[in-house]
Amino acid sequence: MTRQLPRRARRSAIAGAAALAVVAGVAGAAPVAGAATTAEPTAPQLNLIAASTSVTLDRWEGEPGVYMDLGTYVTVEGGPLEFRVKRAADYKTPVVAQQIIHKGGTTRVKTLPKGMVTDFSGLQGFLQVTYTDAAGKTVLTTDESFCPNNASGRIRPDAPATSKYPESCPTNPFTLGSVWGVENGWATNTSRQYDGKPVDLAAGEYTAKVSVAKRYRDLFGMPDKPQTVKVTVREIKDDGGGAGLAPSARKGAAASGHSGHAMSGQAASGHSMSGHSMGAGSPAAAPSAAHGGHHDGRGADAPTPPELPHVLKNGGKAVSRSAAPGDGTGRTDGSRIKPGLKAAKARPTGRASVPDVPKPDLRALPAWDIAITDGEDGDIAGKDYLAFSANVWNAGPAPLVVDGFRSPGKDLMDAYQYFYDADGKQVGYSPSGTMEWDARVGHEHWHFTDFASYRLLSADQSEIVRSGKEAFCLANTDAIDYTVENANWAPYNTDLSTACGVQNSISVREVLDVGSGDTYTQYRPGQSFDVTDLANGTYYIQVIANPEHRLHETDLSNNVALRKVVLSGEPGARTVTVPPHHLVTTP
DSSP states (O other), X not given: OOOOOOHHHHTOOTTHHHHHHHHHHHHTTSOOOOOOOSSSOOOOEEEEEESOSEEEEEEETTOSSBOOOOOEEEEEESSOEEEEEEOOTTSOSOOEEEXXXXXXXXXXXXXXXXXXXXXXXXXXXXXXXXXXXXXXXXXXXXEEEEOXXXXXXXXXXXXXXXXXXXXXXXOOTTOOEEEEXXXXXXXXXXXXXXXXXXXXXXXXXXXXXXXXOHHHHHHHTOOOOOEEEEEEEEEEOOOSSOTTSOHHHHHHHHHHOBOOOXXXXXXXXXXXXXXXXXXXXXXXXXXXXXXXXXXXXXXXOOOOOOXXXXXXXXXXXXXXXXXXXSOBTTBOOSOOOOOOSSOOSSOOOSOOBOOSSOOOOEEEOOOEEEEEEOOOTTSOTTOOEEEEEEEEEEOOSSOEEEEEEEOTTXXXXXXXXXXXXXXXXXXXXXXEEEEEEEOSTTTOEEEETTSEEEEEEOTTOOEEEEOSOOOBOOOOOEEOBTTSTTOOSSOSOOSGGGTSOOTTOSEEEEEEOTTEEEEEEEOSTTTSEEOTTSOSEEEEEEEEESTTOOSOOSOSTTOEEXXXXXXXXXXXXXXEEOOOBTTBOOO
């Protein structure tokens, strides 16, 4: 089953490359901030600029409004702009954001005032935008958040060629830690057009005045220089083929869309990209037009070559990667080379062993996206099903690496977990069960068995119903905590097409990277819970990581998570209420 993204995503900004080119022309001439002469590092200089003095935006027939990309950018000079955003694992305390200021080998940490960051979507109320019509009348004023990990690119040729920072701001309701950043000499788009809300502007001519809120100007030392952009909103009737667009615009729209990845014998399974630049000054990547059938995949970053952060944090103190060299029990120096993306050419040989090196730490998150449905194809008509999303993530400090090797003619692979030392050398392996070929429509790839289990528990937490879903293709769909040691900020296998193989695969490699999690939405037959005949009352959705302990971890005590639900209604018309999980109110 493939879900299509909104038309706005499929027909994303036509001139992404041109916009960044203009930014480079505007900001590239600015002098680079001089090196700090004080012992304490100075904060980078931020500026708000506009790539163009005018933009044309389309309001598609049937859409609730216009998804605004005014082409305004925040430029960064004199050092990278970096933030670490965290909250406690019990979800009982608010989110705390810190700016990490680097200069040479020195690091300074500055905690942001309360209210500036309340979740992981960005800096709240960073921008103030006022729209006036052709007569000069103010028709709309908005406050907008700013995600530093938005679409970005270089503004001068001597800036870093690639960005080490993540490519989106997480949207999973149970995210624990995030890293936001913009490289020195780069600019990042202030627009949230891919995950923001539409602006209800009718077709016509407008002037948009874009300003940075005073509290942020004061915090970052930004000049008070609002940007003015002429906005033309045109209404487009959609005939399914891009009717209403000029020929050049239709061509541009088709070229800019990033289609879902598809492999032979496999359903299209591209994932939603963040719009972050993939290279030096390259245009913002458009979101994928297809979405993995059974993966929700929210918050997943675009596939890019993996890079480790240049600084690790230890108890709030920045530590260079060269500190405390070597691996020890449950620790690593951060110099680990990421394992290859392809499975080994042959099954491991020699005696199986589990060496004393860092291992993954699989943890379950509480369920969310909880709702009553009437089932999917294959379910029994007239019944009530409790559907939900669930995520198991890897807190590290080592990635989970599992290879599957197939015996010719079989629909099963033998699976092995691999272990690595700090240099990336394989130093051990352990049998970890099997991988099975799932030929069902919407799957059609290799599943690693017994990765997670889902159960519905009664009020006294005894088991009532068990989900039939226990086999998975592992993918890094969500950034759960990129502040943990060895978090990979740019994981490769973020969708099903990068790791899950095809029917004729002889071997596959599935990796769950440090800091990332894998989300599955349980709505298919055998996955959701049949609650038709259950009594009204309190229940718990239980999510279990590594239920059979086939995988070796650093800690098995954090593998279970619970989410309370309350069933009401009558058979055929059941309802569910989901109480908040401490400070998380998402049902």
